[in-house]
Amino acid sequence: MKLTLKVWRQKNAKDKGHFETYQVTANEHMSFLEMLDVLNESLISEKKDPVYFDHDCREGICGTCSMVINGQPHGPMQGTTACQLHMRHFKDGNTITIEPFRAKAFPVVKDLVVDRSAFDRIMQAGGYISVDTGQAVDGNSIPIGKETAAKAFDAAACIGCGACVAACPNASAMLFVSAKVSHLGLLPQGKVEAKRRALNMVHQMDEEGFGMCSNVTACEAECPKEISVDNIARLNREYIGAAFTADEK
Numbered sequence: 001m002k003l004t005l006k007v008w009r010q011k012n013a014k015d016k017g018h019f020e021t022y023q024v025t026a027n028e029h030m031s032f033l034e035m036l037d038v039l040n041e042s043l044i045s046e047k048k049d050p051v052y053f054d055h056d057c058r059e060g061i062c063g064t065c066s067m068v069i070n071g072q073p074h075g076p077m078q079g080t081t082a083c084q085l086h087m088r089h090f091k092d093g094n095t096i097t098i099e100p101f102r103a104k105a106f107p108v109v110k111d112l113v114v115d116r117s118a119f120d121r122i123m124q125a126g127g128y129i130s131v132d133t134g135q136a137v138d139g140n141s142i143p144i145g146k147e148t149a150a151k152a153f154d155a156a157a158c159i160g161c162g163a164c165v166a167a168c169p170n171a172s173a174m175l176f177v178s179a180k181v182s183h184l185g186l187l188p189q190g191k192v193e194a195k196r197r198a199l200n201m202v203h204q205m206d207e208e209g210f211g212m213c214s215n216v217t218a219c220e221a222e223c224p225k226e227i228s229v230d231n232i233a234r235l236n237r238e239y240i241g242a243a244f245t246a247d248e249k
Contacts, residue, residue, distance in 0.1 A: 001026055001092040005039065007051055008099045013107040013115075019097075028088040032075065033058060033065060035087055036098075052111040058083040060224065063161030067112045068099040073163035073222045081161065081224040101162055103171035105209045118208040119160050122177060125204035126197045129190050148186055155183035157225040164219035164227075170211030175219040177201050178235035179227050185238060195242035202239050 003024050010017030024042070026035040033055055040050035054064040065083040069075035075085040090096065098112065106114040144152075158179035165171050181198050184190035190197075213232055220229045 001028060001087065001090070001094075003035075003090065003093075004095040006095065006097045007039075007111070009051070009111055010100070010108050012110060015108075017108070026087045028086070030087045031058065031083060032069070032085040032087065033083050052109075052113050054113050055083060060084045061159065063159030063224075066101050066114065066116070066161050066163065066166070068101060068166060070097055073101065073166040074161070074224050078221070079224060079226050081159075084224075101166035103162075103165045103210070105171065105173070106162060106165065114162075116160070116162050118210070119162065119173070119176060121208065122173070122201050122204045123160075123180060125200040126180060126184070127193055127200065129184065130192050142188055144187060152183045152186040155179045155186070155227065155231055158183070158223075158227050159225060161224060163222045163224060165210065167218040167222035168211065168214060169216060169218070170214045172213045172219070173205050173208070173210040174213040174232050174235065175223065175227055175229065177205050178231035181235050181238055182231045185234075194238065195245065198235065198238040198242045202235070 003026055005022045005024055006019045007022060008017060009020045022039055022043075024035065024039045026038060030038070033053070036051060036053060043050045053067060056062040056064045058065070060081040060083060063081070065081055066073070067082055069082065069085070074080060074082045075089075077085055077089060100106075100108050100112045100114050103114075105118045106116055109115050156179075158176060160176060162173075162176070164175035165173050181201060184197060185194040217229050220227065
């Protein structure tokens with residue numbers, strides 16, 4: 001299939017940036033990133049600068065393949081990362097617009113690559129879990145209800161890709177933060193630091209320049225792991241409760 005690509009090119013965070021148009025021939029069995037590989041091979045053969053984009057596992061695990069495809073983070077397929085999106089979902093002759101995530105807290109490094117280290121700092125602000133180290137204990141030594149375990153597991157599926165931020169009109173990171181607070185705080189091992197964790201992670205989120213939740217739930221709709229906004233409600237309860245009953249530090 002022959003495609004027209006409108007790709008965002010930007011040298012660095014200070015550069016104004018612009019779209020460039022390319023023609024590429026792709027196979028319907030290719031992944032979206034493989035299609036970009038084909039484009040880059042062509043650019044390199046012409047001694048031109050290739051399009052920079054993040055990738056690592058290409059299996060929907062690491063969350064680094066973050067880009068906006070035709071106005072949607074990770075593209076048009078629900079519950080799918082950009083690396084798992086295949087070209088069979090596009091048609092011959094289509095024009096595809098590819099941009100980086102747009103958020104003040106995610107400055108552009110180059111082209112489609114953004115700096116998402118703000119998420120790392122939020123996680124660091126969450127601190128640690130004070131459990132004994134050493135040999136792993138038996139999995140059934142701490143009884144956990146099935147419903148609680150399922151909620152914690154669903155929240156833990158968050159890969160920290162930032163699609164929630166890119167989808168939100170306010171560039172809020174509430175879905176990411178709430179997923180991390182939930183998957184740690186729901187389990188017995190994480191309850192000791194639960195109050196401090198909720199306070200510190202929310203405060204760090206604000207420091208990084210993310211916006212507040214706008215309740216349009218676009219984050220849930222665009223999340224490749226389909227993290228529920230129920231976690232945001234849980235985070236709000238945790239934060240309000242902690243604010244009245246615990247010290248910040």
